[in-house]
Amino acid sequence: MLKYAGTAGAVGLAGCAGDGSDGSDGSDGSDGMDGDDGSDGSDGDDGMDEAFELGVTMGQMDSGLDPQDHAETNTEIIVGQLYEGLLDRDKQGGIIAGLADEWERTDDGSVRFMLRDGLTFHNGDEVTPEDVRFSIRRIVFEDVGIVSPQSNDLGSVSEVTTGDGQVTVSFEGFNPIAFQLFATNGPIMQQSWVEENGGDYINRNANGTGPFRLTNYESGNQVVYEPNEEYWDGAPEVDELTMSASSESSTRVNQLLAEETDIVTNVPPNEVSRVNGSDVATINSVPSARIIFLQMRYDVEPFSSQQFRQAMNHAVDVESIIENVLNGFGNLTAQPTLDGHVGYNPDIDPYPYDPEEAERLVEESGHAGVEITLETPIGRYLRDVEIAQAAASQIDSLSNVSCEVEQREFSALVQDVTAPNIEDRPHFNLLGWGNGEFDGSQTLTPLLSSEGALTVLKNDELDGLLTDAEATEDPDERVDILQEANQLAHDLAPWVFMHQQFSVYGVSSDISWEPRADEFIDPDTATQQ
Amino acid sequence: MSFGRFALKRSLQGIGVVWGVVTVVFALRFVTPGSPINAVAPLDATQETRQAIAAELGLNQPLYVQYGQYVFELLQGDMGRSYIRGQEVTTLVFERLPATIELALAASVVAIVLAIPLGVISATRRNEPVDYGATLVSLGGISTPNFWLGIMLILIFAVEFNIFNTSGRGVDVGDVAMSVINAEPFVGTLLTWLAYITLPAIALGTYFMALITRLTRSGMLDELSKGYVQAARAKGLPRTLIRYKHALRNTLIPVITVLGLQLGTLIGGAVITEAVFSWPGLGTLVIESINQRDWPALQGSLIVIGTSFVLVNILVDVVYAYLDPEVVTD
Numbered sequence: 001m002l003k004y005a006g007t008a009g010a011v012g013l014a015g016c017a018g019d020g021s022d023g024s025d026g027s028d029g030s031d032g033m034d035g036d037d038g039s040d041g042s043d044g045d046d047g048m049d050e051a052f053e054l055g056v057t058m059g060q061m062d063s064g065l066d067p068q069d070h071a072e073t074n075t076e077i078i079v080g081q082l083y084e085g086l087l088d089r090d091k092q093g094g095i096i097a098g099l100a101d102e103w104e105r106t107d108d109g110s111v112r113f114m115l116r117d118g119l120t121f122h123n124g125d126e127v128t129p130e131d132v133r134f135s136i137r138r139i140v141f142e143d144v145g146i147v148s149p150q151s152n153d154l155g156s157v158s159e160v161t162t163g164d165g166q167v168t169v170s171f172e173g174f175n176p177i178a179f180q181l182f183a184t185n186g187p188i189m190q191q192s193w194v195e196e197n198g199g200d201y202i203n204r205n206a207n208g209t210g211p212f213r214l215t216n217y218e219s220g221n222q223v224v225y226e227p228n229e230e231y232w233d234g235a236p237e238v239d240e241l242t243m244s245a246s247s248e249s250s251t252r253v254n255q256l257l258a259e260e261t262d263i264v265t266n267v268p269p270n271e272v273s274r275v276n277g278s279d280v281a282t283i284n285s286v287p288s289a290r291i292i293f294l295q296m297r298y299d300v301e302p303f304s305s306q307q308f309r310q311a312m313n314h315a316v317d318v319e320s321i322i323e324n325v326l327n328g329f330g331n332l333t334a335q336p337t338l339d340g341h342v343g344y345n346p347d348i349d350p351y352p353y354d355p356e357e358a359e360r361l362v363e364e365s366g367h368a369g370v371e372i373t374l375e376t377p378i379g380r381y382l383r384d385v386e387i388a389q390a391a392a393s394q395i396d397s398l399s400n401v402s403c404e405v406e407q408r409e410f411s412a413l414v415q416d417v418t419a420p421n422i423e424d425r426p427h428f429n430l431l432g433w434g435n436g437e438f439d440g441s442q443t444l445t446p447l448l449s450s451e452g453a454l455t456v457l458k459n460d461e462l463d464g465l466l467t468d469a470e471a472t473e474d475p476d477e478r479v480d481i482l483q484e485a486n487q488l489a490h491d492l493a494p495w496v497f498m499h500q501q502f503s504v505y506g507v508s509s510d511i512s513w514e515p516r517a518d519e520f521i522d523p524d525t526a527t528q529q
Numbered sequence: 530m531s532f533g534r535f536a537l538k539r540s541l542q543g544i545g546v547v548w549g550v551v552t553v554v555f556a557l558r559f560v561t562p563g564s565p566i567n568a569v570a571p572l573d574a575t576q577e578t579r580q581a582i583a584a585e586l587g588l589n590q591p592l593y594v595q596y597g598q599y600v601f602e603l604l605q606g607d608m609g610r611s612y613i614r615g616q617e618v619t620t621l622v623f624e625r626l627p628a629t630i631e632l633a634l635a636a637s638v639v640a641i642v643l644a645i646p647l648g649v650i651s652a653t654r655r656n657e658p659v660d661y662g663a664t665l666v667s668l669g670g671i672s673t674p675n676f677w678l679g680i681m682l683i684l685i686f687a688v689e690f691n692i693f694n695t696s697g698r699g700v701d702v703g704d705v706a707m708s709v710i711n712a713e714p715f716v717g718t719l720l721t722w723l724a725y726i727t728l729p730a731i732a733l734g735t736y737f738m739a740l741i742t743r744l745t746r747s748g749m750l751d752e753l754s755k756g757y758v759q760a761a762r763a764k765g766l767p768r769t770l771i772r773y774k775h776a777l778r779n780t781l782i783p784v785i786t787v788l789g790l791q792l793g794t795l796i797g798g799a800v801i802t803e804a805v806f807s808w809p810g811l812g813t814l815v816i817e818s819i820n821q822r823d824w825p826a827l828q829g830s831l832i833v834i835g836t837s838f839v840l841v842n843i844l845v846d847v848v849y850a851y852l853d854p855e856v857v858t859d
Contacts, residue, residue, distance in 0.1 A: 060817070063568075064614040071571040147581040149570045203615045219614070219624055220817065221698065221809035246696055246807040247816065250680060254695040258688050411563030411822055418567065420576050433572070446573035453573040 051239040052528050054511065055261035056521055057252050061220050061245040064203030067187035068139050071149035073434075077521045078223055078243055082122070083187035083208035086113045086132065086167075087179060091516040091525075093289065093340065093438040095183040099127065099209060099232075100167075103179060109473075110170040111178040116232055117165070121190045122206065122213045124230075129162035134191035136160045136169060145194065153185040174471060176478055180342070180437040184518070211236045211524040236524035253506060256281045262508040263521065269327035269383065275506045286515040287331055288503040290434040291338055291443065292381055294374065294391060294496035295417075297427050297456045302367035309493040311361035313351035315398055316391045316496050320353070325386045330499035335486040336443045338500050340517070343440025343469075343482025348490050350497060359398050368400035375429040377410040382501055388430045391496065417454055425456065432501060436518055440482045441469055448489055457494040536847050543839040550835035551603065551828065555596055558824045564588075565612040568821040586612050599828075608832070609825035613818075618829035621814065626833060629810035631702055632803070633795035635726050636734030637788065644738045645784070648745025653772060655750065663742060670739025679732035679805035686728060696807035699725045729806040733799055737791055744787060748780035789845040793838035 062078040063070050070076070088098040100113035119127035138144045140157045156172040171178065193207045206214040211233070212225035225241040244261070246252045252264040253271045257278050267275060267283060275281050296303035296312065303309055322330040334350040337343045362368055372395070376388035388405050395403040419425050431454075435442050446452040449466050450459075465485040472478040490497070505515050513526040565586065566579050574582075583589045587598070602609060608618035651663035687695040700722050708718040752758065753776050761771045800812035807813070811830050818827035 063821070064611075064616060066615060069615055071569065071574075142581060147578070147585045149574065149578070149582065151578055152571065152574055199610075199615045200617055200620070218809065219616070219621060220814060244697060244807070247804055247813075248807075251683070251696050251805060251807055254683050254688050255697075258691060258695045260695055260697075409563065411567050411820070414567040414572065415563050418572060418574075418579075453575060 052237055053240045053242070054238045054263075054523050054526055056241070056243045056263045056265075056523060057255055057261040058243070058245045058265045058521075059247055059249070059252070061243075062223070065206050065214075065217065066146075066199065066202045067189065067208070068135070068148045068150060069146050069199075069203075073519050074245070077519075079187070079206070079208075080210070080520055081212040081225055081241065081243075081523065082206040082210045082214055083189065084210050085182060085184075085186040085188060086115075087183040089183050089438075089516075089518055089520075091514055091522075093517045095179055098183075099132075099188055103182075105178070106168065108170075109174045110168050111175075111182070112166055112168045113182070114166045119209060119232060120230055121193070121209055122228060123190070123193065125190060125192075127188065127190075127209060129165065129167045131191050132167045132188055133160040133162050134194070135188045136167075136186055138189070138194070139186060146199075150185055154181055174473060176470060176472060176475070177342075177437060177439050177441060180439045180442075184436040212238075212241055215240075237527055238523055241523050256506045256508065259508065259510075262511050262526075263513060263523070264506040265503070265521070266382070267504045267506045269325075269329060269504075271506075272327055272504070279509070281506050281508050283504060284507045284513070284515055285329055285502045285504045286517055287338075288434070288501050289338065289341070289436060289438060289518050290381075290432050290501040291333055291336065292330075292384075292387070292430070292432045292498040292501055293333070293336075294388075294498060295426070295429050295431055295447075295456045296494055296496070297422065297425060298458060298494060299422065300427050302365060302370045302372065303427060305365035305367060306492060307361045308365040308367050308370075309496075310351070311358040311365065311398075311401075312395060312496045313493050314354045314361065315358035315395045315401070316498070317353040317394055318350065318498055321387055321390045322499055325383050325390055326499070326502075329382070329502035329504055331502075333497045333500055335490045335497065336448060336495070337440035337482065337486050338435065341435060341438045341440050341443075343444075343479055343486060345483040345486040345490075347483075348487055351493075355394075355398060359400055362398065362400045369402075370400075371402040371404075372428055373404050373406050375406045375408050375413060375426045377413050377430065378407050380410040381430075381432040382504070384430055384432075387498065391430075391498070422455065422458075430498075434519065438518075440486060441466065444482070444485055444489065445470075448494060457492065459488070459492060462488050462492070532850060535850050536843075539843050539846050543843050546839050547832065547836050550831055551600065552596075554828045554831050555599060555824075558822075559592065561822070563822050565822040565824065568613055568823065603832075608829040611823055611826045613821045613823045614826070618825045621826055622811065622829045622833050625809060625811045625814045625830075627701065627703075628698055628808060629796055629799055629803070629812060632726065632729055632733060632799055632808055632810060633792055635730035636737060636795055636799075637792060639730045639734035640738035640741055641788070644741035645745050645781075647738075648742045649749055649772070649777060651742065651746045652749035652753065663746070667739040667742040667746075670735045670742070673735065675732050675736060676801045676805050678735055679729065679802055682728045682732055683805075692724075693728050694725045696805075697725060698809055729802050729808055732805070733795060733802040737795065740791070741784060741787070744784055745780060748783060749776060752776040752779050786845055786849065789841055793841040796834055796837045 058074050058077065060074045062075040063072065065079055067079040067083040085098050086100040087103065088096050090096050099115060099119055101116045102114040104112050106112055115127065115129060121127060136154065136157060137160055138146065139148045139150050140154055157169055158172045159170045161168045188209060190207055194202060204217050211228055211231045213228045215226045216224040222242055222244040227235040227238060229235045246255065249266060249268050249271060253267060253275060255261045256264045256275065257280060259280055272283050275283050296309050298304055318332055322328060332350045334348045335345055374388055374392045376384055378385055385407055392403045392405045395401055413429065416424065416426050417429065417431060433443055433447060445466055447454050448457045448462060449455060450463050462485060465481055465488065469478050469481040469485065472481060503515055503519055507513055510529055511526050512529055516522060566582050569582050570579055587595060599609065608622065610616065611618055611621055614621065647663045647666065651660045654660050683695050687693045700718055702722065705718050705722050708715045758771055758776055761775060799810060800815055802808065803810045803812035804816055811834060814826060815830045818830060
């Protein structure tokens with residue numbers, strides 16, 4: 001075939017594999033744990049006749065290679081092969097060691113990280129505590145170099161100090177999720193390299209500590225990597241990694257079925273049978289850290305009525321939507337915090353689908369005959385428009401409520417959702433929220449506390465619980481508070497609780513790779529079949 | 530009016546058009562909902578962070594200051610810095626432009642190679658089955674949306690028969706040329722290039738092919754009915770000579786004009802084809818920039834596309850004026 005006749009057209013996949021342990025420590029997500037190394041990883045077995053070339057195709061390429069100057073998943077995946085933080089996460093979201101092999105909370109509430117011995121950047125220079133200090137400060141403080149969109153992600157860091165092989169981070173007040181934050185955020189860069197090079201250079205080149213080194217960067221086209229032979233956890237088995245993007249999901253699936261790539265992201269439900277029906281690839285899915293919900297603003301009628309909001313929860317048959325719209329790729333939710341995240345309350349059941357109860361509550365609320373509009377983004381979340389249409393149709397089928405859908409381009413909807421004043425935000429809209437820290441407070445606070453950047457609710461009791469959770473040093477007690485907050489959020493019903501979105505990947509039958517709960521892709525754990 | 534003054538006038542008009550493009554695109558950002566800050570900042574960014582980002586991007590300046598600054602920098606060859614990628618727009622745009630030009634030229638080659646013989650055969654065998662067939666093909670080509678054609682080509686020739694690559698741009702035409710210089714396997718590199726470019730070139734070139742086929746056919750029919758052809762026949766010149774040396778040559782004059790103009794259209798019109806085939810050209814950059822409200826990158830892309838179009842138009846006009854001095858007088 002023509003595509004295989006040339007020198008660069010085919011992705012060769014052959015040979016045998018090592019064990020590729022995923023190195024999972026598991027974690028309950030609470031802080032204060034001692035540093036454990038996690039898995040050493042395995043070098044695997046040699047004897048491969050052909051290079052292990054792995055291709056990953058996503059929906060969009062990066063927005064530059066500066067690991068601290070972006071805030072979106074695709075870029076995170078591309079730069080995350082090159083840069084690492086002090087801590088990391090296993091595939092389930094548990095905290096594991098990163099560049100720091102031990103970590104602890106100090107008596108004054110600060111957090112201390114002990115760096116591994118012998119860490120080097122890709123240019124061969126040693127990783128120093130000063131590099132770590134510089135990196136954290138570059139994210140948090142504008143005067144260090146850039147206005148980082150990640151500045152929120154590290155909480156209220158007040159200062160970073162260094163010692164012999166260690167770094168201490170202090171916060172304005174007590175930060176109960178310091179380790180969760182550092183397990184997800186804070187890629188480490190070399191201070192001298194950053195200071196010697198301008199933004200253009202940093203966005204097109206890389207000098208991290210990650211499992212892969214950059215070999216070729218073609219903006220908007222592809223990024224090619226080679227294994228970092230000096231990697232502290234052992235070099236990856238992959239000999240060459242290529243990351244590319246196709247905005248059209250059908251194009252991504254076609255690439256997979258034509259064996260031009262090995263992992264494709266966001267396979268839509270209607271393409272699943274085509275992938276599973278082929279003999280070259282299969283679908284591999286995992287519940288993600290993203291929750292989908294319908295926000296209802298507490299200060300406008302009819303949503304100012306708790307009964308009306310609860311009625312909306314009874315009116316939408318989420319189970320049917322998951323089954324019929326998402327082909328089963330979703331989990332029911334009943335609270336803002338997802339199962340497995342810190343603060344999840346296992347005793348809360350979803351609102352049952354009960355149109356009669358919904359009609360009764362609408363009558364009681366005094367809003368019978370009301371007309372409402374559900375605003376939804378187009379193409380931002382898995383089948384968002386279809387989900388919104390199904391939910392609106394079920395609400396509309398109530399005898400005493402009319403509901404229609406307004407489709408909006410995501411950027412325009414976000415403009416309204418993030419408006420500084422709650423009065424300017426939509427009344428009723430679909431939204432998704434990814435919680436990369438796996439901690440309930442990271443959903444409850446921004447979305448439901450009075451001061452949250454995206455809040456649609458003002459409730460003193462909930463605010464009080466979240467304030468308590470933030471100040472509580474005992475992890476178990478904090479979990480209890482967050483569980484109580486989730487119960488209250490369920491009862492207040494500021495959202496129609498929809499589902500936990502799944503990450504759906506198409507994976508070549510030539511490789512073995514398990515997806516992660518945090519939407520990150522870790523090709524260093526892939527092995528050849 | 531002298532030819533020189535004509536050429537100068539057209540060039541100044543072209544500059545005016547490009548300035549118009551710059552202004553319209555700049556104005557669009559203020560009537561389009563959504564902000565680049567939403568593409569840069571996380572959803573839960575505080576208002577302070579948003580304001581800091583706005584200040585860093587220069588978005589908190591008054592409109593006329595932003596516009597004046599942009600035009601001033603543009604005149605110095607600086608198209609600004611991408612909001613999203615943090616890189617010079619000039620670098621981003623000129624990095625993508627070769628891929629788009631390569632695709633446009635390949636589509637033109639596909640179109641010309643098929644269209645001219647098809648148009649000639651259709652004209653010389655008028656009302657015969659082959660003419661009907663060619664007319665049907667050209668009608669189909671004009672009526673088929675290229676995104677649908679692209680998807681069908683991928684499904685049939687890349688997925689089902691596995692002959693071509695589904696998408697991407699493995700090597701470029703420069704690599705093919707370098708393989709000769711560096712004594713690398715030329716055939717292998719050429720085949721790889723063909724494996725990537727053939728399907729998008731067909732998808733993009735089909736409409737163009739249909740257009741040229743119809744133009745060639747009607748032009749050829751027109752020429753064949755003219756007196757000089759009758760005279761040539763009366764003198765006993767061979768039919769082949771009359772058709773392909775005399776009639777075809779005259780037919781090709783308007784065809785070449787349209788070819789020139791269409792090349793500009795192909796550069797600007799490859800957006801959908803590039804999206805379907807993940808072709809890393811200017812069209813893909815335009816889509817990405819619109820989605821992310823990356824105004825500097827979008828403006829840069831559109832300025833280059835608009836300038837290409839204007840340049841080709843000016844070139845065609847000037848060549849026309851050179852060939853036909855009446856155009857200058859008019």
